[in-house]
Amino acid sequence: MLPNRVLVAMSGGVDSSVAAALLVEHGYDVVGVTMKLFSDGSEVPDRPCCSLDSVNDARRVCERLGIPHYVLNMESRFGHDVMDDFVAEYVAGRTPIPCVRCNTFTKFRDLLHTADSIDAQWIATGHYARVRDGELLRGSDDAKDQTYFLWGIDRAVISRMILPVGDMTKSETRSIATRLGLTMVANKADSQEICFVPDGDYVKVIAQRAGADSPALQRGPVVHSDGRVLGEHDGYARFTVGQRRGLPGGFADPLFVVAIRPEDRAVIVGPREELLGTGVAATEVNWLVETPPVPGDPVQVRIRHHSPLAQGVVLRAEGGEVEIALDEAVVAISPGQSLVIYSGDRLLGGGFIASPRRARTELPLLVG
Amino acid sequence: MVMAQPPIYLDNAATTPVREEVFEAMRPFFGPKFGNPSSIHSFGREARAALDEARERLATCLGAHPDEVSFNSCGTEGDNTAVLCLWRAMRDSGRNAVVTTPIEHKAVLAAAHEVAHEGGEERILDVDSDGVVVDESFDEHVRDDVAVTSVMWVNNETGVIQDIPALAQRAKQRGVAFHTDAVQAFGKVAIDARTQPFDLLSISGHKIGAPKGIGALFIRRGTAFEPLIRGGSQDRGRRAGTENLAYVVGLATAAELAVAEREQHWKETEHMRDRLQALLLAAIPDAVVHSRGARRAPHVLNISVPGTDNESMLMALDLRGIACSGGSACQSGSVTPSHVLSALGVAPALANAAVRMSFGPINTEADVDRVAEVFPKLVAKARSMAAA
Numbered sequence: 001m002l003p004n005r006v007l008v009a010m011s012g013g014v015d016s017s018v019a020a021a022l023l024v025e026h027g028y029d030v031v032g033v034t035m036k037l038f039s040d041g042s043e044v045p046d047r048p049c050c051s052l053d054s055v056n057d058a059r060r061v062c063e064r065l066g067i068p069h070y071v072l073n074m075e076s077r078f079g080h081d082v083m084d085d086f087v088a089e090y091v092a093g094r095t096p097i098p099c100v101r102c103n104t105f106t107k108f109r110d111l112l113h114t115a116d117s118i119d120a121q122w123i124a125t126g127h128y129a130r131v132r133d134g135e136l137l138r139g140s141d142d143a144k145d146q147t148y149f150l151w152g153i154d155r156a157v158i159s160r161m162i163l164p165v166g167d168m169t170k171s172e173t174r175s176i177a178t179r180l181g182l183t184m185v186a187n188k189a190d191s192q193e194i195c196f197v198p199d200g201d202y203v204k205v206i207a208q209r210a211g212a213d214s215p216a217l218q219r220g221p222v223v224h225s226d227g228r229v230l231g232e233h234d235g236y237a238r239f240t241v242g243q244r245r246g247l248p249g250g251f252a253d254p255l256f257v258v259a260i261r262p263e264d265r266a267v268i269v270g271p272r273e274e275l276l277g278t279g280v281a282a283t284e285v286n287w288l289v290e291t292p293p294v295p296g297d298p299v300q301v302r303i304r305h306h307s308p309l310a311q312g313v314v315l316r317a318e319g320g321e322v323e324i325a326l327d328e329a330v331v332a333i334s335p336g337q338s339l340v341i342y343s344g345d346r347l348l349g350g351g352f353i354a355s356p357r358r359a360r361t362e363l364p365l366l367v368g
Numbered sequence: 369m370v371m372a373q374p375p376i377y378l379d380n381a382a383t384t385p386v387r388e389e390v391f392e393a394m395r396p397f398f399g400p401k402f403g404n405p406s407s408i409h410s411f412g413r414e415a416r417a418a419l420d421e422a423r424e425r426l427a428t429c430l431g432a433h434p435d436e437v438s439f440n441s442c443g444t445e446g447d448n449t450a451v452l453c454l455w456r457a458m459r460d461s462g463r464n465a466v467v468t469t470p471i472e473h474k475a476v477l478a479a480a481h482e483v484a485h486e487g488g489e490e491r492i493l494d495v496d497s498d499g500v501v502v503d504e505s506f507d508e509h510v511r512d513d514v515a516v517t518s519v520m521w522v523n524n525e526t527g528v529i530q531d532i533p534a535l536a537q538r539a540k541q542r543g544v545a546f547h548t549d550a551v552q553a554f555g556k557v558a559i560d561a562r563t564q565p566f567d568l569l570s571i572s573g574h575k576i577g578a579p580k581g582i583g584a585l586f587i588r589r590g591t592a593f594e595p596l597i598r599g600g601s602q603d604r605g606r607r608a609g610t611e612n613l614a615y616v617v618g619l620a621t622a623a624e625l626a627v628a629e630r631e632q633h634w635k636e637t638e639h640m641r642d643r644l645q646a647l648l649l650a651a652i653p654d655a656v657v658h659s660r661g662a663r664r665a666p667h668v669l670n671i672s673v674p675g676t677d678n679e680s681m682l683m684a685l686d687l688r689g690i691a692c693s694g695g696s697a698c699q700s701g702s703v704t705p706s707h708v709l710s711a712l713g714v715a716p717a718l719a720n721a722a723v724r725m726s727f728g729p730i731n732t733e734a735d736v737d738r739v740a741e742v743f744p745k746l747v748a749k750a751r752s753m754a755a756a
Contacts, residue, residue, distance in 0.1 A: 070686075113753065114679075117680040117753060118683050118684050
C-alpha cells in the first residue's frame with residue numbers, strides 16, 4: 001500500500017471535485033475515478049452522474065488538478081447489486097433506497113477493490129459525513145448530512161475513508177470550488193433524484209427490467225383497512241406507504257397508503273392515524289461501531305432521508321435484526337427504506353425497515 | 369504522482385509520436401509555403417507542386433499511380449468512404465450487399481451498419497478462433513450481388529494478419545470490389561498495388577509517425593465511386609476541400625520512411641514482442657495470447673490473464689508508468705468488452721482481462737525488461753485480491 005495515495009470517486013459534481021482538490025492541496029497522491037454505472041441510451045444532460053457530461057466534468061477537474069483520471073465501467077455489477085434489487089423491492093411491495101446499496105456494494109466494496117489494485121491506502125468521496133476514530137459522524141451541515149445512505153458499509157472500510165467535505169456546509173464547498181478555479185462544477189445543481197431514474201419515472205425502470213407484465217404493474221384492488229374494496233389501481237409499484245396521490249377521493253377523512261400487499265396486489269389505504277408508528281423493526285442490520293447498542297439503550301433514529309431524528313429505545317438487537325420503540329409516534333414508516341440509528345452525531349448502524357409497529361391497530365397483513 | 373522513471377509507451381497501435389524528419393518536412397508549410405494548391409498564382413503553384421510531389425511519393429510507396437491516391441483526414445474517413453461510396457455507386461446495378469468481418473475497426477463496421485440502415489444488406493464473414501477469415505464463408509458471402517468487401521489487413525487488437533492478396537484475388541474473380549483497412553498493416557507488411565489486386569486501401573498517418581488528422585485512400589483506377597464530401601474540384605472531385613498540405617507532406621515523408629525501414633522495423637519489434645511474450649508466458653503460464661496461432665503483425669501483443677480484469681490492470685500499469693490499452697475505448701473513456709475478442713469466441717471474463725501492448729520505434733529492450741518485471745507482479749496482486 002502507498003500510504004499517501006488516495007482514490008477519489010468523482011461523479012463530476014461539486015462535492016467530489018472539491019474533495020479531490022482538497023486532497024491535492026494537502027499533498028496526497030490523488031487518483032480520480034468516475035464510475036459508469038448504467039447506460040441511459042440517450043445521454044441525458046444535467047443528470048447528476050453517469051452522463052457523458054458528468055464524466056467530462058470529472059475529467060476536466062482532474063486535468064485542472066493535474067491528477068490522473070480513469071473511468072470504470074461498473075454497469076454489470078451496479079445493475080446486479082443495485083438496480084435489480086431496486087426493482088425486486090418494488091415488486092415485493094416495498095420502497096427501496098438504492099443509494100444505500102450503491103454505497104455498500106459499489107462504492108465501498110467494488111471501488112475499494114480498485115483502490116487495492118492501485119495500492120491506494122485511502123478511498124475518498126464527496127459525502128457529507130465525517131470520519132473520527134474509526135467511526136462515522138453525521139456531516140456538519142445538517143441539511144446535507146448523508147450518513148442515512150452509509151450505514152451498510154463494511155465497518156473495516158471506515159479506517160480507510162477520507163471525507164474531505166464532511167465538515168463543511170454546501171455553500172462552503174461551492175466557494176472552495178470557486179476559489180480553486182473549478183468553474184465547471186462550482187455551480188452545478190445538487191443531485192436529487194435516483195441517478196438511474198431520469199425524470200423520476202421509476203415505473204419505467206421497473207417495466208424495463210421486470211417486464212411490463214410484472215405483477216407490480218398490473219391492476220389490483222384498493223382496499224380500505226376496514227376491509228372495503230374502494231376501487232382499482234394500475235400497479236402497486238406506483239404506490240408507497242404514506243402516499244396520498246392517486247387514491248380515490250370523496251371520503252370524509254383523506255386516505256393514505258398504509259400498506260402494500262403483493263400477494264393479491266392490494267394497496268391498503270386508511271386514515272392518517274393508521275400511518276402512525278410507535279416503533280420500527282429492521283433486518284439486514286449492520287453496525288458501524290465496536291460496541292453496538294443493547295436493549296434499553298436510548299438512540300436517535302431516522303426512518304427516511306431528511307426526516308427529523310426521532311428519539312427511541314432499543315427493544316431488541318440480535319441476529320441481524322433490531323427493533324426500536326419510539327418515544328413519539330412517527331408517520332409513514334415504509335418497508336424497504338432504511339432505519340438508521342444514531343447516538344448523538346455518531347452513526348451506530350442501520351438496517352432495512354421490515355415493518356412499523358402501528359399505533360392504532362396491529363395489522364396482521366404487515367408481515368416483514 | 370511520483371514517477372521514478374519516465375513512462376514506457378506500449379500503445380503504438382493507438383498512435384505514434386511524430387517523427388523528427390516528418391516534422392521538419394512539414395515545417396515550411398506552416399511558414400513561407402502557405403499557399404492554397406488550387407490558386408493560380410506563384411504561391412498556389414508552389415503549394416500545388418508540393419502536393420503533386422507528395423502524391424507521387426505516397427503512390428510509389430503503395431505501388432500506385434498518383435491519381436489513385438486520395439488524401440483524407442484519417443483512417444476512419446478512408447474506411448467510411450470505401451464502404452459507403454462504393455456501395456452507393458453500385459447499389460443500383462444489382463450489387464446491394466456489403467461484406468465485412470466481425471473483427472473490423474468500428475470505422476468499417478459502422479459504415480456497414482449505415483449501409484444496412486440505408487436499405488442495403490450487411491454480411492459478416494466467419495473468422496476462426498485466431499481471427500482469420502474462413503475461406504468457405506468468404507466464398508459463400510462474396511457473390512455477384514456484392515458491391516464491396518472490406519477485410520482489414522492487420523487487426524488493431526490482436527495483430528492477426530489476413531491473406532489480403534489472396535482474398536482480393538477471390539473477390540476480383542467474382543467482380544466484387546475489395547477494400548482493405550491497412551491502417552495497422554502499412555509499414556509492417558509488404559504492400560504493392562501492382563501485384564496485389566485490392567481495389568481500395570486505407571492508411572492513417574499517425575500510426576506511422578505522421579500527425580493525427582491525415583490519412584489516404586488508395587482507389588484503383590476504374591473503381592466506381594460516389595464522393596462523400598462534395599464541394600470544390602480538389603482531388604478530382606473525390607474529396608472536396610482545401611488539402612491539408614503540411615500534413616499531406618508529412619504523410620508522404622512518414623510513408624517513405626516506413627517503407628524503407630519496414631523489414632528492419634519488423635525484425636526489431638518482433639524481437640521485442642516475442643521476448644516479452646515469452647517472458648510473460650514463463651512467469652504466468654496460464655496467460656492467453658490472442659491470435660497466437662495465426663500469423664501476426666510484429667508489434668502487437670494481446671494477452672489475457674485469467675482472474676484479472678483489464679480496467680484494474682491498465683490503471684495499475686499506468687500508475688506504474690506503463691501505458692497499454694484494453695479493447696477500444698468508449699466515448700466516456702471506460703474500457704468496453706472487445707467486439708474483436710468476442711468474435712474470436714473468447715469467453716467474456718477472459719476478454720475483459722485483455723491487455724494490448726503494442727511496440728514501435730520508440731521502444732527498447734529495456735522496456736521489455738521492465739514490463740516483464742512489473743506485469744507479473746500486478747497479476748499476482750490482482751489474483752491474490754480475487755482469491756481473498
